[in-house]
């Protein structure tokens with residue numbers, strides 16, 4: 001089969017571009033610790049009040065310096081919307097939505113996930129320095145979307 005010289009160059013350029021992008025994605029996943037959250041379970045959004053752990057949203061200590069924060073998102077707030085942990089804590093956030101698609105992004109951290117009704121999202125982050133971290137909804141969810149936020153106080 002005869003391949004035109006210019007066509008061959010474009011094929012090589014395309015293959016090199018794909019290889020560079022693959023290396024960049026793997027570098028961000030393995031090197032920078034960026035997690036792509038998947039479905040971490042299914043839940044009935046109408047039965048959250050009787051479904052553990054969403055029947056008792058809040059912070060639970062799992063062990064020394066390890067916490068689980070169960071958060072329910074709904075229009076236009078999070079429950080709870082304030083979490084306090086000591087510096088150095090590793091917090092696993094377990095989230096779901098009661099109504100529509102929301103987001104969960106903790107500013108100044110790589111934590112960023114969608115919060116979808118019927119699905120459980122789980123992301124983990126270690127807070128090394130004391131500060132107040134804002135978390136916000138980044139999926140437009142209605143007229144008061146801009147008021148949907150909370151804070152993590154790392155003491």
Ligand SMILES: [Cu+2]
Nearest residue numbers: 102137141148
């Ligand atoms: Cu929202």
